[in-house]
Amino acid sequence: MKPLRLYMEGDRVICAFTLYIDVRAGEPEQMRDIIRRGLSRMEGRYDTDNGPVEIGVRVDIVERFSLGAVNVRVENKTPVIRKWYSPRMNVSRAYWDARRKGLLKLTRYLWRRPDVFINIAGRDMENPRNQAITAMIVQHEFGHVLGFKDKYRYRKHKFSKSKSSVADRDIMYRIGEGQGFMEYHIKRLKECAAKGRLPFRGV
Numbered sequence: 001m002k003p004l005r006l007y008m009e010g011d012r013v014i015c016a017f018t019l020y021i022d023v024r025a026g027e028p029e030q031m032r033d034i035i036r037r038g039l040s041r042m043e044g045r046y047d048t049d050n051g052p053v054e055i056g057v058r059v060d061i062v063e064r065f066s067l068g069a070v071n072v073r074v075e076n077k078t079p080v081i082r083k084w085y086s087p088r089m090n091v092s093r094a095y096w097d098a099r100r101k102g103l104l105k106l107t108r109y110l111w112r113r114p115d116v117f118i119n120i121a122g123r124d125m126e127n128p129r130n131q132a133i134t135a136m137i138v139q140h141e142f143g144h145v146l147g148f149k150d151k152y153r154y155r156k157h158k159f160s161k162s163k164s165s166v167a168d169r170d171i172m173y174r175i176g177e178g179q180g181f182m183e184y185h186i187k188r189l190k191e192c193a194a195k196g197r198l199p200f201r202g203v
Helices: 028-040 103-111 128-146 172-178 183-195
Strands: 004-009 012-023 044-048 051-061 070-075 116-119
Touching: 004 128, 004 183, 012 028, 012 128, 012 183, 028 051, 028 070, 028 128, 044 183, 051 183, 116 128, 128 183
Parallel strands: 012 051, 012 070, 070 116
Antiparallel strands: 004 012, 044 051
């Protein structure tokens, strides 16, 4: 059992996730459904300079915290201003090497610390728009699990694009729940899937 596998199925890239979902906020079945919806947002056809790439997602849910799963915890934390030195969990985030059975994964496993936090941040989860926002956040954080980096500067309050060429639709905070997937990494994802390995660099 592996947290993430990338492989080709015909001409389609398959991202196969194994998840353990620890719901500590919200209704458990509803939150599991929203997480599945967020992952399904990754599916589709993406245009690259090497031609179109089709992505499919497979999700397997396990019942226990595991080294062989992406361990996800749903929390409800009051948001605070994000600062690089703050140890508080004020936003949803995916931790480095969430997708591998490595040393950091083992450390989190021993301390029972999740690989991904999803913070519903006081949202009313019965509201369809809040559900859509949370699904979009899941999509974004699991983009990091795949190995994708942000294209937006956060530290020292520089809320700007890292490069002027980055499209607005690649930046979640500009268009809310309408965010697109991180297309600037799709070509690399296909190259890795064709070799049956994960991207070398992390989030």
